[in-house]
Amino acid sequence: MPIRRHQKATGSCVRLSVVFCRDNVKKEKPHSRGFGLEYLKKRPFHDIIIVEKDEKTGGKKMLCRVAICDDNPTDLNYVQTMLQAWAADRQIDLLTEQFPSAEAFLFRYEEEKAFDILLLDVEMEQMDGVTMAKKIRAGNQTVQIVFITGYSDYIAEGYEVEALHYLMKPVKQDKLFGVLDRAAEKLKQNERCLNLELSGEMIRIAFYEIRYLQVHQNYVTIYANKEYTVKRPLGEFEKELDNRFCRVGRAMILNLKYIQRVTKTDVYLSDGTVLPLPRGAYEPLNRAIISYT
Numbered sequence: 001m002p003i004r005r006h007q008k009a010t011g012s013c014v015r016l017s018v019v020f021c022r023d024n025v026k027k028e029k030p031h032s033r034g035f036g037l038e039y040l041k042k043r044p045f046h047d048i049i050i051v052e053k054d055e056k057t058g059g060k061k062m063l064c065r066v067a068i069c070d071d072n073p074t075d076l077n078y079v080q081t082m083l084q085a086w087a088a089d090r091q092i093d094l095l096t097e098q099f100p101s102a103e104a105f106l107f108r109y110e111e112e113k114a115f116d117i118l119l120l121d122v123e124m125e126q127m128d129g130v131t132m133a134k135k136i137r138a139g140n141q142t143v144q145i146v147f148i149t150g151y152s153d154y155i156a157e158g159y160e161v162e163a164l165h166y167l168m169k170p171v172k173q174d175k176l177f178g179v180l181d182r183a184a185e186k187l188k189q190n191e192r193c194l195n196l197e198l199s200g201e202m203i204r205i206a207f208y209e210i211r212y213l214q215v216h217q218n219y220v221t222i223y224a225n226k227e228y229t230v231k232r233p234l235g236e237f238e239k240e241l242d243n244r245f246c247r248v249g250r251a252m253i254l255n256l257k258y259i260q261r262v263t264k265t266d267v268y269l270s271d272g273t274v275l276p277l278p279r280g281a282y283e284p285l286n287r288a289i290i291s292y293t
Contacts, residue, residue: 063093064184065114069105069129070121070148075169076100079119079148082173086180102127106135115143117183122149133161142190142208144183162257194240196228203228207244211258211269213237215251223273246288249278254285256292 066083070076076098087094097115099105102124109115118136120129133145145161150169164186165179193204209224215234222228222237238247245253252275254267261268264282267275277285 061091061093062184062188063095064116064187066094066096066117066119067099067105067115068096068119069099069102069124069132071100071124072121073100075121075148079171079176082171082176085173086177090181090184092184101125102129102132106132109136113140116187117144117146117180119146119148122147123151130161133163137161144186146179146183189242189244192242194222194237196222196230198228198230207242208257210255211271211273212255212275213253244292246285248281248285256289259289262286262289
């Protein structure tokens with residue numbers, strides 16, 4: 001059974017890396033590189049956890065949880081090294097976990113779904129990375145998926161799971177850093193919320209949950225995981241929302257992320273909703289989609 005070890009930082013220059021296997025701790029190395037241990041949770045079914053924290057900032061940095069899934073140990077460690085360099089350079093608290101197969105990751109994912117970024121090899125034995133990503137995306141719209149592969153054949157399938165990017169092997173550090181920067185920015189956006197007061201209660205709706213807003217007479221209905229109707233001008237919401245939203249005509253605001261297809265007369269959303277497109281809105285909406293993507 002895995003064990004958990006803690007080491008307090010003396011001064012500001014202790015970093016602790018722990019490599020787990022199923023039955024014991026294989027390796028434990030404190031390093032003098034300006035990092036201290038933040039926390040370490042018990043993980044019985046996979047390989048590596050590394051947590052880094054810069055104590056000079058008081059722990060107020062962004063925390064990013066990353067899973068790397070690849071059946072090639074050399075590639076796993078190579079990407080892991082670059083991840084640590086990115087986190088140190090960007091001053092981000094990083095928690096990473098390595099998985100040698102899609103099945104190993106899904107077993108772990110059933111236990112806890114708190115990953116922010118997935119770095120997935122495409123071609124693995126048994127279940128491939130694209131199939132795994134489809135299973136994850138079915139219940140998680142916010143995790144950032146990045147495919148790392150030596151083949152370009154699967155790029156089209158990446159669109160089905162809204163993959164952030166495809167990186168070709170061997171991965172170049174500057175390319176990976178750029179993709180991780182984009183992922184971190186999207187994660188920050190997902191933390192933004194719309195505040196509503198309904199029946200004397202303050203309700204927070206995450207921006208990423210909102211599919212669209214629509215005016216009905218003097219009321220606006222927000223269509224998210226639930227529907228919320230308030231008496232408030234649509235223009236006020238437009239000012240609060242960010243660039244992932246687009247005003248369409250006088251009566252609707254759309255979340256560009258959920259748009260699947262646009263015709264001259266209708267907008268098709270990924271949840272199956274079909275909305276009528278006002279006259280003259282086709283070209284501006286298409287420009288907004290191109291600009292956002």
